[in-house]
Amino acid sequence: MSIQTAPKPASAPETAERGTALAAPQQRPRTPRQFTSKAVVHGILIVFALYTLMPLTWLLVAATKNYRDLFATNPFALGDFNLWHNLTELFAHNDGIYLRWMGNSLLYTVVGSLLSTLISVACGYAFDKYHFRGKEKLFGLVLVGVLIPATVTQLPLYLLASEAGLVNTYWAVLIPSLVNPFGVYLARVFSEGYVPGEVLEAARVDGAGELRTFASVSLPMLAPGFMTIFLFSFTSVWNNFYGALMMLNDEQLYPVNLGLYAWQKSVYQQPELYPLVIVGSLVAVLPLIVAFLCLQRFWRSGLTAGAVK
Template identity: 50%
Template sequence: MSKARTRRTAWLPTAVLLLGAVYCLVPVLWVVMAATKSRDELFSTFTFLPGSGLLDNLGDLTAYRDGVFWRWMANSVLYAGVGALLSAAVSAVSGYALAKFRFRGSGVIFTVLLAGVLMPPITLAVPQYLLLAKVGMAGTYWSVLLPSILSPYGVYLARVYAAAAVPDEVLEAARVDGVRELRLFTSIALPMLRPGLVTIFLFQFVAIWNNFLLPYIMLGDDRLFPVTVGLFGLLQQGAGIPALYTLVITGSLLSIVPLIALFLGLQRYWRVDLLSGAVKS
């Protein structure tokens, strides 16, 4: 009786996942279709059928204010790429140290780290602005890059992954052979941490790319805006100039392309690294 009941309800988790997938993908599908429509097609009908204005929309977006959209995209690549790379490096060093070394205050540091993971980033935006304004960095690239380097969640992931993926026996054997700590980390521990660091890089890249409030507070010059803040400004102007709505939709479509490409590209290396790490361990 229980087996028959299990068979009857086995479809339920799949149905819930399918509904969740539809809920997440329908807005993306609408953006893709809306980006292909001209202004008249966009406001005349609401359908999921493609339109005929994609090339014109791309041309108008590129021509808008001498291509300022592509400057916003380049800024986002700079903020997210450099910030995620430095964040992964800081997380690797910090997580490895917390996992493999015992020193006074390590427990307190880890507790504070957990508190940082639970604290919403939005609560830190204004204090960070006040601090950076004191040293004259507000309104510069550094005002967005510096707060992105330290990620409590990234350090936490690196600490957990280092504790599980880097055997203490391997480290002790290397120390017995006279390997110094710096070389021990770069030559032995770091390759074992690579799958976790790829994950940290991906998470941080997406978080910085999608971040809106921090650059919105920090930056006053629209030439320094990332694509999120730039498109928001276009959307506000669209209330008075409806023609800008097509630019906002087309820009929104282009803004997710790097994230999809990054995820698909890193996923391949992620799987390879996980398999190689399993063989090594």
């Protein structure tokens, strides 16, 4: 009769080592093809980064030069650091007309973008949450508006503004900026991803009207989407050069980009304007940078709306 003995239990260190060996994933050595692909991707990203940053770098360097150094030195070589002098000349030239242009741009952009974003969010919310006859056909018409370039509509807008007596006024630039078909499209996407129908039904059961539900319940939920659309609209209105060129003749009403264009046309007769155009362009870029940096967390969260269902 044979006697079978029980196997000796493994000690705790041996069990831990065996579990670690089983749990640790086997790392495959990277092949040369993987290293090559990664290097190519990084190289492409570096080229695009340089392509994007080079004009801004040149603008920052050129803003430190006077008229002579702009043409006598290397484009990316610092001058005698006349940035403060150039800024002083910029803000003092022609009784401070540049500050007036900046104020006009801020008025057109902030007021126009806020109203445009609010209208777009309300329209997108309505297209998403309400059912009415011809909704999809009307939304298709909005999408057609996305495909039409803004420059194509400037002449009809000018004729309408002329008939209404709005040419060469603030309203001629503000009113067209309120229409944003792409913002309506984005707002509908954000509404589908951020505002559950159950929450709206609960608000209606509690006795809230439609306007109260939108203002108190839906709009706070759409805050990331609101800021994303606002940034798109802010950038579009700030860079709206052709619309202002068509509508305005009085330089007191110019936005900053149209004012710099007027100076640029005069540099051959007034060479001293050349440094002012450059430093003015640098100052004109700063509001866009500040707006993006302050609202980038909303930008990132808003761009992921609808990505995960």
